[in-house]
Amino acid sequence: MNITSDQLVLIHELIESHQSMKGALLPLLHAIQDHIGHVPPESVSAIAEGLNLSRAEVHGVISYYHFFKTQPAGKHTLQVCRAESCQACGAEDLMVLAENILGCKTNATSSNGAVTLEAAYCLGLCASSPAIQLDDRLFARVSAQKLKDILNQLEASP
Numbered sequence: 001m002n003i004t005s006d007q008l009v010l011i012h013e014l015i016e017s018h019q020s021m022k023g024a025l026l027p028l029l030h031a032i033q034d035h036i037g038h039v040p041p042e043s044v045s046a047i048a049e050g051l052n053l054s055r056a057e058v059h060g061v062i063s064y065y066h067f068f069k070t071q072p073a074g075k076h077t078l079q080v081c082r083a084e085s086c087q088a089c090g091a092e093d094l095m096v097l098a099e100n101i102l103g104c105k106t107n108a109t110s111s112n113g114a115v116t117l118e119a120a121y122c123l124g125l126c127a128s129s130p131a132i133q134l135d136d137r138l139f140a141r142v143s144a145q146k147l148k149d150i151l152n153q154l155e156a157s158p
Helices: 005-018 025-036 041-051 055-064 084-088 091-102 144-156
Strands: 076-081 115-120 132-134 137-139
Touching: 005 025, 005 041, 025 041, 025 055, 041 055, 076 091, 084 091, 091 115, 091 144, 132 144
Parallel strands: 076 115
Antiparallel strands: 076 132, 132 137
């Protein structure tokens, strides 16, 4: 994927606005993702040069933290909690079901671009496992049927 010239200009503006910050890399990466929706791999060199870091350092941070995306996400993001409590209550089956319904694997986006499926490692609802999060909305005690209903409602919405 190639970044647009407008995105490149924005990335350079964000780099410039963060250069004087101590520990600027994480805030800069968040700013880029907030504005563009992901951190394009093509931006790594510019970020490294702008912050006087190696490309390996920048890439290492992007790839280490699961919340940084290197590809555009779908219109919606579905996270299935895979922490211990949720695993013990059937989260793995929910993940398989979500993959089958959406037609994509974990950390991928459905072919129609509607939903990006991700694993989460604790949504804070351990007493109400298994849990999922759709965009900013949390769901507890999610059964297979409840997941199907949520995804069907999502499909039906404009």
